[in-house]
Amino acid sequence: MKSAEDMVALFRQQGLKITPQRRAIFETLAEGAVHPSAEEVYRRVQEGLPDISRMTVYNTLRELVALGELVEVEDVSSSAMRYDTETGNHHHLFCLGCHALVDVDQSFEALELPQAAAAGYRIVRHQVTFYGYCPTCQKSNPR
Amino acid sequence: MKSAEDMVALFRQQGLKITPQRRAIFETLAEGAVHPSAEEVYRRVQEGLPDISRMTVYNTLRELVALGELVEVEDVSSSAMRYDTETGNHHHLFCLGCHALVDVDQSFEALELPQAAAAGYRIVRHQVTFYGYCPTCQKSNPR
């Protein structure tokens, strides 16, 4: 994630307006959790801006996704979308116990699908997700 | 996916009852699409059993997941869960254009996370998803 100021500049450059609400959302994203849900962003922004609407958060997140500054990530078994502030190519480590989602910077460049298996698809990217149990959940749920 | 008869046997063995609705769902899954959503299963079963309730489909799919005969898969950008009848280890090819989801039997055994990157997680499995455009969508959306 770029800094809040970068986001402000980007929005201006696109002819989009800078409101106190948007500024607060930028700041929350720049400082906050790595994979927040829309609801989490809303709650955090609300701490400093109690009257903000959930709507505005959704709108602004959507703009950021459209501008390529945020990437939507599926949250396995929770039905809520999460937003990834790291837009570069990276992978994920997901805890089956507590649903924590961690970035893995490792890049699996060598990972390629043989022509025969690609079924004529033009592949643009790939994403590896490792499923497991984080240290905390290993203790409370040993096996 | 095992055959419908196998599912019947498995349900009986678990003390679960075999109703016409459940039998129809088993048959639909055994013959049908590889990654249907609950709604798709519902619509297909409805063709032969017009009065079935969406509820019963959800219930039965949940039972099958609990018994390990079906695996839930996230549908990127659609918020609906899909059900994978192939429970073995395999990967996915997703079309960003039409949202088709195809199985890749290729196994990436060599794919391992270095100790240092695993952050203390105990990894139980990994899933690779390739994103791209299927042959049809390459034509209608060339780039």
Add this chain to the structure above:
DNA sequence: TTCCTTGCAAACAGTTTGCAGTCAT
């Protein structure tokens, strides 16, 4: 008979849409 299953209706979560008033530029 007994208990599980069905399916209706209602609740639910996350998200989107319509729109009047407000505000950044």
Add this chain to the structure above:
DNA sequence: ATGACTGCAAACTGTTTGCAAGGAA
């Protein structure tokens, strides 16, 4: 001044829950 933005309410989608009537064993 003007057009974009905010935020309320309501709609919507996918799914779950409570419960009375029905059906498998």
